[in-house]
Amino acid sequence: MKKCGVLFLLAARLAAADAADAATQTPAAFAGNLFAKWSGAATPGCALAISRPDQPALKLAYGQADLEHGTPNTPDTVFEAGSVSKQFTAAAVLLLAQDGKLALSDDVRKYLPELPDYGKPITLDHLLTHTSGLRDWGSIVEMEGWPRGTRSVSMEQALTVIARQRGLNFPPGERYSYSNSGYVLAAFVVQRVSGKTLAEFTRERIFQPLGMTRTQWRDNFRRVVPGRAVAYSTAGKGYEQDMPFEDVYGHGGLLTTVGDLLIWNEALTANALGKGISAQLERRPVLPEGRISNYGHGLISQSYLGAAEVSHDGATAGYRTWLGRYPERRLSIALLCNAGDVNPGRLARAVAQELLAPSAAAPAALAAPVVPAAVPVAASGAVAPAAASSGLGVYAGTFYNELTANPVILALRDGVLVLPNGTPLRPLQEGTFAVNAGTFAFSGPDRFVANPGGGEVMSFRRVAAEAPSSAALSAYTGRYGSDEALASYDIAPDGDKLAFRLSGKPESVLRLKPLAPDVFGADGVVVRFERDGGGRITGAVASTNRLYGMHFKKAGQP
Known part of the structure; x- marks a missing residue:
């Protein structure tokens, strides 16, 4: 009996040691499985x-930094952020304010x-919080027929593109719209105030x-x-190089390692x-009607x-790339990848879930939609009968995003409005519905x-x-030109569509x-034609996700 007891105690201690070792190795093992797709000798990958x-x-790396030379990624590999x-x-701007x-x-x-003077001042705060209304400079050059990456662009050229815009997406401070233009201008502000380029200033001060x-x-x-690391995007069944050949920076362009990003996160926490x-x-702006943006000054808080x-x-x-920290839990995660088919937020938050709540069923970003508690919900996920109001059929149909043409299809199913994936629209008041964590207001x-x-x-x-x-x-046939985009499009019917040829x-x-x-719209673009008092088409207004209301004048019109 004594021998059995000793053996049992020894086995228990060994099991406990094995469990402790397993717990220590869990993050690395979990990450290894998570990044398995990008861990081979023929694929780019990531550093974590x-x-x-x-x-x-804990610093890990997967896949190759250079597919041509067979150079693997390491925790010290430099990526663009x-x-x-x-x-x-x-x-950098905040340090100058502190000074x-x-x-x-x-x-x-x-x-x-x-x-330009847009009538209402654009403040430095607007630039940093994406509330300036400035059109995104990358969207403008794409409208010109040169998407980013297809030709080199200097800082001065980007500034010229931004300064050429006579219109804004919206009045400054009225809403949020992500725009890289604000951060390009912020880089110029740092240079003109400090007398040093953003690169020099941040090297010395940060x-x-x-x-x-x-x-x-x-x-x-x-x-x-x-x-x-060389950057790659998918091409057929393999990869091809996809590098940012431009000198514009401030909105992006930081070259760094995962180790240096952990240093930065620790500095912010401390x-x-x-x-x-x-x-x-982290300070978030308050928008009209009391809406609070998740976007602060270069950081998103949620x-x-x-x-x-x-x-x-x-x-x-x-x-x-993805960089995040959970200050209350003293957890920091840096993820840098040179593979264009990576979803960095999904992977990083899967790692975060493993460390924050290992027993959780699924990451919040991947889990079922959030349901507001204001409306009773049946066990099946459908709106309880008492919550469904009559006449909802008038809201069913196909709708298009006025900036991108992306469709939203609403169907009436068992007396409930639903999206194609089954997500219900839950009535809050007449014409207003809760959808996931947001709302649709008709x-x-x-x-x-x-x-x-x-x-x-x-x-x-x-x-x-x-x-x-x-x-x-x-009737739409003709050439339409814009002096804000420095581009012209030849428009003509193409079957039941309109073809826009640059x-x-x-x-x-x-x-x-x-x-x-x-x-008309498709592929992230919406074009609205304009007519004069006699019904003649005089021009068109084009919009995308980050560029609203760019005017194109039809040739031959006064």
Whole structure:
């Protein structure tokens, strides 16, 4: 009996030791399975770093940094951070404010007088919170027929594109719309106020003091950067190079490692940059009607699995990135990838879930839609009969996003309005419905405004039931030009659609389908034609997700 007891005790101790070892290895093993798709010798991949309380940082790497030379990714590989870079530009502006050299309430034209006067000042705060109304410079050059990555662009050229715009997406401070233009202008503000480029300023005030020795800006894309991963996007069954060949930075362009990003996150948590800088980065603007944006000053604040999350993701060419921290849990995660088919937020939050709540069924970003508690819900997920009001059929149909043409289809199923994936619209009041964590608010049966939460709003209109005749389509034929985009399009019928051919680049064609009278759209673009008092077509107005209301004048019109 005594021998059996000793053996049992020994086995228990060994089991406990094995369990402890397994627990120690769990994050690495979990991540290894999570990143298995990007772990081979024929695929680009990622570097991942995790910082947890009272444990050494875990740094892992997967896949190849250079497929041509068979160079693997390591935790010290340099990647481009995409829009994760924005928080460093914002921090530079905040440091100058701390120095008393500028104020966030300053009109940007105080430092960049070459910008147009839009009637209402655009402040530095507007630039950093994406509430300026400035059109995104990348969307503008794409309208010109040169999407980012198809030709090199300098900082001065980007500034010229931004300054050429006579219109805004909306009045400053009225709403949120993500625009890289604000951060390009912020980089210029840093330079004109400090007398140093953003690259020089951040090196002296941020990177060197914090010991971020592997971090710099891609202010010269031709510069040789030892240890940098080549970026790739999918092509057929394999990959092809997809590098950001431009010198524009501030909105993106940070070259860094996962280890340096952990240093940065720790500095923010410890308020190492100076009094109030970390809090200012996280401060979120209040929009009209009391809406609060999730986007602060280069950082997004939200809740994940019940924990406060401060994060940002990024995508530039074939680079995909995510940086986040959970201050209350002292957890920090940095993810940098050179594979364009990676969803960085999904992967990073899967890692976060494993460390924050291992027993959770699914990450919040991947789980079933959030259901507001204001409306009774049946066990099946359908709205309880008492909550469904009569006459909901008037809201059923196909609607299009007025900026991107993306469709939303609403169907009436068992007395309940639902999306194609079965998500119900839960009545809150007449014409207003809860959808996931946001709302759809109808102003009549043919139009609604979607508020997904976080400060952003999107307008949708019903798609017209009757398509225009061939004769009606022919009336749109002509050349339309814009001096804001420096581009012209030749428009002509193409079957039941309109073909938009970029002048000088006939291979660049958009085929837009009719959505409503005088409105056509597809592939992220909506075009609305304008008529004079006699009904003659005089021009067109084009919109995309980050570019609203660009005017094109029809040739031959006064």
